[in-house]
Amino acid sequence: MINKNVIRAVLITLFFGLVHFVLIPLHVPRPSFIPGFAPPPDMWPRVVSLLGLGIGLFSIATSVLESRQGVSHDLTASLPVRVSKGAVVRLGAVVLVFAGFAILLPLLGFLGSSVLLALATFLLTGGFRYRTLAVLLALFLPVALQLFFANVMYTPFPAGSWGVLPTLR
Amino acid sequence: MWNDIIFAVSSVATFANVLAMSAGILAGVVIGAIPGMTGTMAVTLALPFTFYMQPVTSILLLVALYKGSTYGASISAILIKTPGTASAACTILDGWPLARQGKAGKALNMALVSSCIGDFISNISLIFLAAPLALLALRVGPAEYFMLMAFALCMVASISGNSLLMGIVSACLGLLLATVGEDIYGSYRFAMTEDMKGGLSIAPVLIGLFALPELIRMIVFRDGPQGKAMKLGDNHLTLAEFKGSFKSIVRGSFIGVVLGAIPGIGPSAAAFFSYGEARRSSPNRDNFGKGELEGIAASESANNGCCGSTMIPLLALGVPGDVITGVMLGAFMIQGLTPGPLLFQNNLNEVYMLFVGMIFSSVLLFIAGKLTARYFSRIAAIPQVVLGPVVLMLCIYGIYAISSNTFDVTILLIMGAVGFVMLLLDIPAAPFLIAFILGPMFEDNLRRALAISRGDLAIFFQSPISWLFAVLIVFFLAYTVRWELQKLRQKRAES
Numbered sequence: 109m110i111n112k113n114v115i116r117a118v119l120i121t122l123f124f125g126l127v128h129f130v131l132i133p134l135h136v137p138r139p140s141f142i143p144g145f146a147p148p149p150d151m152w153p154r155v156v157s158l159l160g161l162g163i164g165l166f167s168i169a170t171s172v173l174e175s176r177q178g179v180s181h182d183l184t185a186s187l188p189v190r191v192s193k194g195a196v197v198r199l200g201a202v203v204l205v206f207a208g209f210a211i212l213l214p215l216l217g218f219l220g221s222s223v224l225l226a227l228a229t230f231l232l233t234g235g236f237r238y239r240t241l242a243v244l245l246a247l248f249l250p251v252a253l254q255l256f257f258a259n260v261m262y263t264p265f266p267a268g269s270w271g272v273l274p275t276l277r
Numbered sequence: 278m279w280n281d282i283i284f285a286v287s288s289v290a291t292f293a294n295v296l297a298m299s300a301g302i303l304a305g306v307v308i309g310a311i312p313g314m315t316g317t318m319a320v321t322l323a324l325p326f327t328f329y330m331q332p333v334t335s336i337l338l339l340v341a342l343y344k345g346s347t348y349g350a351s352i353s354a355i356l357i358k359t360p361g362t363a364s365a366a367c368t369i370l371d372g373w374p375l376a377r378q379g380k381a382g383k384a385l386n387m388a389l390v391s392s393c394i395g396d397f398i399s400n401i402s403l404i405f406l407a408a409p410l411a412l413l414a415l416r417v418g419p420a421e422y423f424m425l426m427a428f429a430l431c432m433v434a435s436i437s438g439n440s441l442l443m444g445i446v447s448a449c450l451g452l453l454l455a456t457v458g459e460d461i462y463g464s465y466r467f468a469m470t471e472d473m474k475g476g477l478s479i480a481p482v483l484i485g486l487f488a489l490p491e492l493i494r495m496i497v498f499r500d501g502p503q504g505k506a507m508k509l510g511d512n513h514l515t516l517a518e519f520k521g522s523f524k525s526i527v528r529g530s531f532i533g534v535v536l537g538a539i540p541g542i543g544p545s546a547a548a549f550f551s552y553g554e555a556r557r558s559s560p561n562r563d564n565f566g567k568g569e570l571e572g573i574a575a576s577e578s579a580n581n582g583c584c585g586s587t588m589i590p591l592l593a594l595g596v597p598g599d600v601i602t603g604v605m606l607g608a609f610m611i612q613g614l615t616p617g618p619l620l621f622q623n624n625l626n627e628v629y630m631l632f633v634g635m636i637f638s639s640v641l642l643f644i645a646g647k648l649t650a651r652y653f654s655r656i657a658a659i660p661q662v663v664l665g666p667v668v669l670m671l672c673i674y675g676i677y678a679i680s681s682n683t684f685d686v687t688i689l690l691i692m693g694a695v696g697f698v699m700l701l702l703d704i705p706a707a708p709f710l711i712a713f714i715l716g717p718m719f720e721d722n723l724r725r726a727l728a729i730s731r732g733d734l735a736i737f738f739q740s741p742i743s744w745l746f747a748v749l750i751v752f753f754l755a756y757t758v759r760w761e762l763q764k765l766r767q768k769r770a771e772s
Contacts, residue, residue: 116702120446127453136466146728149464152720153456160449163442177769199497206690213683222673226666232496235662242663249667253674261329263678 113171121164128157201232217268222250285629289637293331297338298638302645305345310353310653311664316346318491320604321484322668324611325675332612333627337634339608343601344396344584344642347544351388351577352653355381364544364583367552367576374568382512385653387570388577389646390519391526395578397639398530399537399585403592404632406538407621410593414618419725420736424746426719429540429596430712431750435757436542438705447699451709454482455716461724472684479607481676481685482713485692486706487600488672492665493697512650514570522574525555529575533582538589540598540711544580551579585635591616592628596715600707603714611679 136150205228212221226246235242257263288294301323308319319342327335350365355372368388375384417425434444457467458476468474529551536547555575556565565572588605590596595617597603609616614624621628676689699706712719730736737743 112702116443116704119702124449131467135469137464139462139464142462146462147724147732149460149462149466152723153453153466156449156452156456160446160453163446163449167442174765195497195499198499199493202493202496203694206694210683210687210690213686218677222670225673226670229492229496229666229669230663233662233665234496234499235660238660238663242666245663245667249670250674253670257674257678261678263681265677266683 111171111175113167114175117164117167117171121161121168124157124160124164128154128161132157198232205229205232213268214266215268215270217270218265219250219254220268223247226250281625281629282633284626285633288626289333289337289630289634294334294337294634295637297330297334298341298634298641299645301338301341302345302638302641303649305342305347306349306352306642306645306649307345308342309346309349314664314668315487315491316343316350317487317600317604318668319343319346320601321487322671322675324480324484324604324608325679327608328611328679332609332614333630333634335608335612336605336631337638339605340584340588340631340635341638341641344581344638345645347581347584348389348392348577348642348646350580351392351573352385355384355388355573356653364548364580365576366545367548367580368573370552370566370576371569371572374566375570375573378568380568382650383514383518383570384573385646385650386512386514387518387522387573389643389650390514391522391529391574391578392581393639393643393646394526395530395533395580395582396584396642397636398527399534399582400632400635400639401585402534402538403585403588403635406586407589407593407628410589411618411621414594415622417742418740419722419729421740421742421746423719423722423726424737424743424750425594426596426715426722428746428750429590429598430708430715430719431753432540432542433599433711434708435753436546437707439703441754441757441761443704444708447704447706448708448712450704451712451714452716452719454709455713456720461721470684472682477688478680478685479610479714480679481689482692483600483604483607483710484672484676485689486696486710488668489689489693490696490700490706492669493693494700495662495665497697518570521561522571525551525559525571525575526578528554529578530582533579533584534586536579537583537586538598540590540596543587543599544583547579547583548576551575588635592620592631593618595620595718597711600710603710606714 132150132153136153138148138150142148205225208228209221209225212224215221216224223246226249227243230239230242230246254265258265304323305316305319308314309316320339323339323342327338330338347364351368351372354365354368355376358369358373358376372381372384372388375381430448434448435441437444437447454477457473459465459468459474465474529547532551532554533544533547536542536550537544552565552572552575555571556562559565559569559571561569561571587598587602590598591602591606595606595615597606606616614620614627672689673686676685677683679685696706699709726736727734738747
């Protein structure tokens, strides 16, 4: 059985460690001159990441102690069902669909990529009983939303470099 | 003052404002009634649509959605034994047994009446308490503000989720994310791309964090089919039944007002506390849990009693106490208004209009509840599998409409994934959001205070206000730690 608390504590420690020891030195430059007694820009991120790192290390210690004493924390304890192979596959599919949307956006444009995203999401939710309604919504909802925002709020939607679908106005 | 109120009434009673409030209440009731759709989701999804509205109209729309969804959550709790939001979980205890007895309509009527009374009392409290608190807040400096925000964050971190440590971790994540972009002295932090130099916008972060994880959860874990909705049956609430529950309604409303005004506590705790008090003091205490109207009255008046009072710390101090007021803070900022003591000096007309509008919306809630009663069974039976992708489309188009920037859409999707991981690891999302919103103010006040004191940390313990918040922080943290240790001991004994 996976001990959720140990995994969680390790992930927290790794994240805040990465921020404190790698990201802050690389991406938070300290100016050569700081006027008056103003604290430097890296002071706050360092304080917060140190706090997170401290909690992460404390959590590792307590969760290891707990697991030795036999208090179990199943990874799926807070979830409605147990993690199955199908759930992992669907999670991978969600990541792929979201990444696909971000990649296709500049190519297909906002309308084309969002129609595909809606169809893919309907497929993934498994509501095949409502497939007619789902397909109609996937096709017409993005069109309706694009027309609304383009006409009421004058939002310029990208048409995409492939020019498959026209920009609705 | 009376001139201001008369002006506010005439300004609020415009077609646009009444339409916004009516639409907000109606949409809120519908969204709240659909299991899996929460008031937070309703308010966050509406945020992009408010971008081009007048400031007061947009805030009134969001407040109306909040009130409508808080009441709407009781519909699914009573009719299909599934609370629309956590705050309606208590309503199930008596609502579902009443529905099984063929008295669902009576239960819904009691929920509506108690919600409207709770909401009205809460609005009145907001009007009387927000202005004096704002006046007091004008006298506090950066050190006191820092301590106040630390208190708000500690409260949210200790009450959200199951663990204080995970609440603090969540707040740390939010505080770190808030540092992305330019700081008050013009330095760029974590600006890895050109788009990140301006920092991350509130809307994609909060919508991604609160609307998308539910959709991903729905896809990954595929919930079982929804329960079938009960018929309304006996619909008539008698005067005797109302009188019998009146005491619990008033007490619940005030419990909601007090607990709603404290950052972090919110409607769920208020509903359970009020229910417990009603059960303790009622002559019908043996009937609680078996279909007692007074139980519904107690929980519903308390959760709606929070609606107005959660706005007290937001309007008077600029500190959001929960996620919904966090979203509203975002809406205020989008509209160029800054909640806090200066709002009462610079935008007094808007404040009065907001107060008047909130009282109007209590009346509208009653009308909307009565008008939509016959459709409740259908609303509660709307399939989630169809709604999920609709929510995703609304999020994506809404976020793009605010900034016309695909970077924000990418942030939305990333935050959806982050929110899902947090859900999986049992890390509460509310402290993350509150910390992300308060982060810049929190840091600015810290740096200003340290600049004033020339780096001396004693500035945070020099005034009585700072001491008050320091004592409150220590008290609540100690209380939470004690409670968690008790839980751990119990768990050990069980295993």
